[in-house]
Amino acid sequence: MEALVGNGVYHEQDLFYSTNLEHIDAEQFRVPWYYRSEYVLGPPNNASSFYTLRTNGISSRADIYLNGHLIADKDTQAGSYVGLDYDVTNTVRHGGCNVLLVRVYPTDYNRDLALGFVDWNPSPPDNGTGVWRDIELKRSGQVSLSGPRVTTTLDGSITIYVDVTNLAKNASASGYLDCFVHDPQGVRTGAPKNGFDLASGEGLKLSVKAKVNNPQLWWPRQWGEQPLYSVQCNASIRGQDGISDSTTTRFGIRSVVSTLNTKYNDTTFLVNNERFQVLGAGYTSDIFLRFNESKVRKQFEYVQDMGLNTVRLEGKQEHPRLYELADEMGIMLLAGWECCDKWEGWSYNDEAPGEKWTDADYRIAKLSMEHEAAMMQSHPSILGFLVGSDYWPDDHATQSYTTALQAKNWNTPIISSASQRGDPALLGNSGMKMAGPYDWVPPNYWFDPQQRMGSAGGFGSELGAGVGTPELSSLKKFLSPSDLEDLWKAPNKGLYHMSTSASSFYTREIYNTALWARFGAPTSLADYLAKAQIMDYEATKAQFEAYISRWGQDRDRPATGAIYWMLNNAWPSLHWNLFDYYLRPAGAYFGLQSALSALEHVVYDYSDQAIYIVDRRLPSNASDDGKRTVDVEVLSLEGKMVVKRSVDSYTMPNSARQVTYVPEWGNRTQTTLLRLKLSSRTQILSTNTYILAPALDTMDWDNSTWYHTPVTHFSSFVGLGNMSIADVSVSVHGRTVRLKNKSKSPALFVRLGLLDAGGADVEGMRWKENFVTLWPGEGRDVEFDAGVGRGGMRVEVSGWNVGGVTVAL
Numbered sequence: 058m059e060a061l062v063g064n065g066v067y068h069e070q071d072l073f074y075s076t077n078l079e080h081i082d083a084e085q086f087r088v089p090w091y092y093r094s095e096y097v098l099g100p101p102n103n104a105s106s107f108y109t110l111r112t113n114g115i116s117s118r119a120d121i122y123l124n125g126h127l128i129a130d131k132d133t134q135a136g137s138y139v140g141l142d143y144d145v146t147n148t149v150r151h152g153g154c155n156v157l158l159v160r161v162y163p164t165d166y167n168r169d170l171a172l173g174f175v176d177w178n179p180s181p182p183d184n185g186t187g188v189w190r191d192i193e194l195k196r197s198g199q200v201s202l203s204g205p206r207v208t209t210t211l212d213g214s215i216t217i218y219v220d221v222t223n224l225a226k227n228a229s230a231s232g233y234l235d236c237f238v239h240d241p242q243g244v245r246t247g248a249p250k251n252g253f254d255l256a257s258g259e260g261l262k263l264s265v266k267a268k269v270n271n272p273q274l275w276w277p278r279q280w281g282e283q284p285l286y287s288v289q290c291n292a293s294i295r296g297q298d299g300i301s302d303s304t305t306t307r308f309g310i311r312s313v314v315s316t317l318n319t320k321y322n323d324t325t326f327l328v329n330n331e332r333f334q335v336l337g338a339g340y341t342s343d344i345f346l347r348f349n350e351s352k353v354r355k356q357f358e359y360v361q362d363m364g365l366n367t368v369r370l371e372g373k374q375e376h377p378r379l380y381e382l383a384d385e386m387g388i389m390l391l392a393g394w395e396c397c398d399k400w401e402g403w404s405y406n407d408e409a410p411g412e413k414w415t416d417a418d419y420r421i422a423k424l425s426m427e428h429e430a431a432m433m434q435s436h437p438s439i440l441g442f443l444v445g446s447d448y449w450p451d452d453h454a455t456q457s458y459t460t461a462l463q464a465k466n467w468n469t470p471i472i473s474s475a476s477q478r479g480d481p482a483l484l485g486n487s488g489m490k491m492a493g494p495y496d497w498v499p500p501n502y503w504f505d506p507q508q509r510m511g512s513a514g515g516f517g518s519e520l521g522a523g524v525g526t527p528e529l530s531s532l533k534k535f536l537s538p539s540d541l542e543d544l545w546k547a548p549n550k551g552l553y554h555m556s557t558s559a560s561s562f563y564t565r566e567i568y569n570t571a572l573w574a575r576f577g578a579p580t581s582l583a584d585y586l587a588k589a590q591i592m593d594y595e596a597t598k599a600q601f602e603a604y605i606s607r608w609g610q611d612r613d614r615p616a617t618g619a620i621y622w623m624l625n626n627a628w629p630s631l632h633w634n635l636f637d638y639y640l641r642p643a644g645a646y647f648g649l650q651s652a653l654s655a656l657e658h659v660v661y662d663y664s665d666q667a668i669y670i671v672d673r674r675l676p677s678n679a680s681d682d683g684k685r686t687v688d689v690e691v692l693s694l695e696g697k698m699v700v701k702r703s704v705d706s707y708t709m710p711n712s713a714r715q716v717t718y719v720p721e722w723g724n725r726t727q728t729t730l731l732r733l734k735l736s737s738r739t740q741i742l743s744t745n746t747y748i749l750a751p752a753l754d755t756m757d758w759d760n761s762t763w764y765h766t767p768v769t770h771f772s773s774f775v776g777l778g779n780m781s782i783a784d785v786s787v788s789v790h791g792r793t794v795r796l797k798n799k800s801k802s803p804a805l806f807v808r809l810g811l812l813d814a815g816g817a818d819v820e821g822m823r824w825k826e827n828f829v830t831l832w833p834g835e836g837r838d839v840e841f842d843a844g845v846g847r848g849g850m851r852v853e854v855s856g857w858n859v860g861g862v863t864v865a866l
Contacts, residue, residue, distance in 0.1 A: 058183045058345040073629050073638075075537040076553045078179060086183040092159040098194075100151055105199050105297070107224040108149045113140040113428070114190030115161060116346070117169035122158040123148045131162055132417070137171040137189070138374060138425035144224060145194075161187055166398040167410050170421050172346065172372060175397045176560035178627045179553070181344050189346045190376060198301030199225045200232065200255065200292045206434045206466045207288060207308040211329060213272035215247070218264045218466045219290050219304065223255035230255045232294040232301070238267050241284040246270070253292075262464075265290075274329055275309030275437040277366050278387025279656060280675050283437075285309055285384060309384060309437025315470040317488045318614070322477065323515035324488025325617045326440060326470070328389075331675060332711060334608050335440070335618030336601060336653060337367030337391065338635055339519055340375075344627035348376045352640070355821040356625055357386050359636055362823045363646060364653025369519070369620045371395050371446055371475075374429050383438035391620070392433060393443025393475070401448045405479070408447070419457055426461035434465050442467070443518075444484070445474030447491065455481040475518035489518040495622055495633075495764040496523040496561075497568040497592070499754035500599030501663035502766060504606075508614060510761050513603035516618040522596035523568060524645045525626075525634035526589040529582070530818050531641045535629035544631075545585035548573065554631045561764055565631065568592070574771035575750075577778060587857060590644030591774075591806060594828055595748070597621065597635070598648035602660045605652070606669040608713045621649070640821045647827040654826075655743040657708060659687055659735040661719065663753060668733065670706060671713040679710040681737060688734040691722050694780050696802040696833045699729060725751045728776040730803060730830065746830045748805070750774055780805060780858040785831065787854045787862045794839045794852050794864075798831035805830050807856040809839060812863075814849025 061067050072078050110121070110128060118131035121143070128143045149155055164184040166173040172185050195201070203220035215238065223230045231254040238247035247267030255261065273284040289305045315326050326333045338360070343349070353375075360368060368388055372395025383390050394400045399418075402411030414422075426444075433439050444450050444458040455473070462471055473484040476491035492510045494502070508514030532541060535554060543550050548569035556562035572579075572588055579585035600619065607616035622633060629638040635649060636642045652658070658671045670685060685708050691700035699722045706716040719731065728750055735743040750772035757767040783804035786797045798804045807829050811819040825840040843850065855861040 058181055059187065059347050062345065070534070073535045075535070075540055078182070079553070081182040083182045086186060087163050089160050089162050090186065092161065092188050094157045096155050096157075097153065098149055098151055098155055101196070107144070107146045107197055107199060107201065109195045109197070109201060109224070110143040110145045111140065111193040111195055113192070114138060115159065115188050116185045117164040117171040118162040119188075120160040122160075124150060124156055135169075135417070136421035136425050137164070137169070137185070138429055139421060140190075140428035141424070146224065149194075157192070159188055159192070168399060168412050170399055170418065170425060172342065173395060173398045174341070174344070174627055175395065176556040176562065177341060177623070177633065178344060178630060179557055185346050187346070197224070198292070198294065198297070198299070199223060199228070200230050200253075200294055200301040202234075202290060202292050202302045202304040204304055204431060204435075205236070205288050205290050205306045206431065207306065208466055208468045209308065209310040209312070211272070211274065211310065211312055213269035213310065215267045215269060215310075216264055217249070217267070217288055217290065218262055220260060221253050221255065221263050221292060222260035223257060225257050227257050229257055230294050232292060234263050234265065234290055234292055236265050236267070236288055236290040238269070239287045240269070241273060241286060246286075269310065272310045275311040275384075276387065277328060277333070277389055278361060279364075279366050279673060280328075280331070280678065283309065283385060283387045285437075306435045307381070307384065308435045311437045313440055313469040315441065315472070315488070317486060321515055321614050322486045322488055323614065323617055324472070325615075332610075334605065334616070334673070335367045335389070335391070335516065335620070336365050336604065337369055337389070337619070338365060338621040338624035339369045339371055340373055340624050341627045342373045342375060348378070350378050350382075353379055354382055355640055357382055357388055358821070358823065359640075359642065359646070360388055360624070361386060362654070363635065363650045364655075365649070367391055367440060367620070368624060369393075371443075371519075372400065374432075377432055380433060380436040380438060384436050388438060389440040390436075390438045391440045391443065392429070393472070394446060396446035396448070401446065403448055403451055406448045414454070419453055422454055423457040423461050426458045427465060430462050430465035430467055434467060439469050441470035441472055443472045443475050443487075447474070447476055448478055449474040449480050449487070452481055452483065455483050459483060489516045491518050491520075493520060493762070493764045494522060494766060495520070497571050497596065498522050498766055499571070499756070499768060499772065500595055501753045502756060503600050503603030504662050504664040506664055509758055510766060513607040513616040513619075514614045515616065517620065519620050519622045521600060521622040521633070523562065523632050524593040524596045525630070525632050525637070526586065526593055526643065526645075527629070527631070527637035527639075528590070528641060528643045529586055531629070531637045531639045534639065541582055545579045545582050552631060554629060562632065567765055568632075571768065571771060575774050577775045590808075590828065591748070591857070593644035594648035594651075594806075596648065597645045598652045599663065601649055601652040603662075605658070605671045605673065606660045606662060606713050608671070610709075610712050639818075641818055642824075642827070644828060647824070650826065651745065657735060657742040659733040659743050659745055660713075661731060661733060661745070661747055666719040667715050668704075668717050668719060669713050670708050670716050670735065672708040672710045674710045676710040679708075683707045683709070684738060685742075686736045687716060688736070689717075689719060690732040691719070692730045692732065692803060692832060694728060694730070694776060694803065696800075727751060728774055732832065748774065748777070777805065777857065782860065783831070783856070783858050785854065785856070785859050785862070787852065787864050789852055789864050789866055792841055792843070794841065794854070795836065796829070796831060796839065796854070797836045798833060801833045802858075803830060803832055804859050805857040807831060807854065807859055809841070810853040811841065811843055812851050812853055819843050819850060
């Protein structure tokens, strides 16, 4: 499909519009496809040049021919993550045309260890069949080297591992491996070496050790810098001039370990010996497995902007450049295999349709693990590897996985699965829960004092309220006029741009039931989307504020991690994202940004009206006396101050603590606004605003499912519909929008957008905050980053009770 789109046979805007994708003729992908490349190879460096053809990812089986010679058949080159080296020294042509031909066989997600999408979106018509990572031709001398793998300790001790192979079939080789370590400034800081003696065709793993003085530690972005060291290793053969082979990599000095709270079976990660609360989201590849570095970079910039620190890769191991970007940007990666298809075809898995494994599958799985481990091992961004997702691998597969990881010097946690369904004896309990939700739940769900289901407590490996409604400008790109009408006129209808038709998430029924009950039946598409953005903002904000408020070191069961489901979409989707396919942030994004973008924050607990101070800094980064003030204000929708008080307290770095309660304010019969402000002696650290209904949503916990907890009584926000129109002035000063509420009533959910000269949304831009609420008379400066300056841009401002205003930059 990537090839067909890239060559204009299909056009993305047409494929993704309404239900067009389901009408693609899939029969064309039920036969083998051929990939062909011609190239001219220059003369060899010397008489002892050797050539290796290296695969890195073909989905899912292929015959490989070079110059008419069969190099490997589909039983050897099998598995989407299998990368193998083939000696083609006697097959290449020097000075002439070389022809590489790859015959790829159709992929079946239930039969092949491939890259699927489960029920996240419709399956691509080609099932991801094709050459999806580069095929490389490597020239070396008689001795060839693998990429270096590096382990480090925090005191600067470094061990470098390299696989050394003698490619000659009838000659031995002896010589030296020299490795040169350079610090982040490029200064050489070590030059260890080791010797080798190899029989013909022999390979072995060599190691060398170095010591770095005053090591510069690599940190997740929230805690520090990301200095990257580099190593270059050269192989020299005695009696031969020059270098036989050379290989390089970058690495960071850091440690990652995990501990298990056996009382609750909860995992806690530690980075550089500091307790690390995982706050992340699940990443997906593009539906046609297209890798766009620019887009991935923007997605990671969004991760940073929202305040997340981790991205989970469930069976979406992607390209090497993704790991390099994560290293450079300080984002942790939790990698692993995917659920619900061949990868979890176990006899004890009664949910997945994947065929049961054969001996050949165990071989493919081991080779897949070896290749991915070698690619990831040196990256400091790696937090760990989940060898299972919904289900744990059987003992045979577990042994194969761990053996492969250990062979590649894996030095971060190996976790049996992302759930509590079971575990292999070799690895033990995963310490992660997968109890949902995946569909809408109210804010107080996350603050449940009993820590039931997915509420804040322990490590939630994939969970969220199923939100991520795109804004109208994006919706018009992939929904027809009738599709748009269905959003607000047919609330229970199955929607093609949700999950697959066989999924529990094919409709927005659970979400819409809550929206209708809490806000009132929408009167138009615009009204529906305005209410949806408030719902989405509230949902993501509550989830992550609950988790960070339960990070106290003195808690019996702290919330150690949460992976939101999901970060992004493989194609335009109506749910499960923090920003849409077109890189347009909306309510879910800015709700999460409100929860996490400030390292010091003040949080309201919906369940008992408690107020928490959250401090996500390292103790070593906290230089002041820790004294803090929390200001509490409750405002009516008419603008009357109901409660106003201040509480002096203190903060505890890398922890959260309860400091006070929201004081009672009489008989709560109306919707009100709550404003919390956290200040140090010198500055305001966090401002946090909530819309509070007279009564909380009531949940039926006993009838919870794996994806949802029913609500028996909904909170009511219908009073918002009676708010007075607020007069908000807008001016732009450089890259700052200045807002001023000139009314006596609050301005609710003020939304800012940036349009280009043609009236389209500026892609990939970032706001310091958005969907803000202004008290009467309050002013607010909102900074934005639109990347490279462009002419004709203008800021568009609107809101729940604010008329639209457009101001040119």
